[in-house]
Amino acid sequence: MNESDATDLLTALYDRWYIALVRYALRTTRNYELAEDLAQDTFMQLYQALRAGKTIEHPKAWTICVLRRAMNRQMKYRNLHEQLDELEIAGAPVAEMSGPTDVRDLLSVLSPREEEVLLLRLETLKYREIAEQLGISINSVNTLLARALRKLQEATSRHVNEERTKRYAKKPVTRAS
DSSP, rough: HHHHHHHHHHHHHHHHHHHHHHHHHHHHOOOHHHHHHHHHHHHHHHHHHHHOOOOSSSSHHHHHHHHHHHHHHHHHHHHHHHHHHTTGGGGGGGGGGOOOTTTHHHHTTOOOOHHHHHHHHTOOHHHHHHHHTTTTTHHHHHHHHHHHHHHHHHHHHHHHHHHHHHHHHHOOOOOOO
């Protein structure tokens, strides 16, 4: 498809479909700016696909599929960051804790591969980039990150619970005779 045909198709679809696409993304993301960005990226990908010569029989359906994938990636990314935020020692001040407050102590509960994937993700590499760098699949990256986060949460919450138990344990009452 030449540039003129691709532009005409994209303009017509954009005029009819953009607002509906943004609303659809907004229902999932609950963030208007993010929804607009995702919709605009979707149309840009459509334009690039058309210019690359791909035949897209149903452009509306194609844009919905691309938008869903982008929203899923965005929600996974958001969920991962929320989980990492929760790892800040489950709300307990680090200064009051003894035990695994050092990052190395926390990371010791992970397998070497889980630690490697987590550290790469913390460097803001995308799942695809981590998979390429380590020579594993994207699904493996997802699984390893989920396991690592679960282990870290268990380790920190176990430690926090132990600290709370020590702090609030009832001392035996002794009566003077």
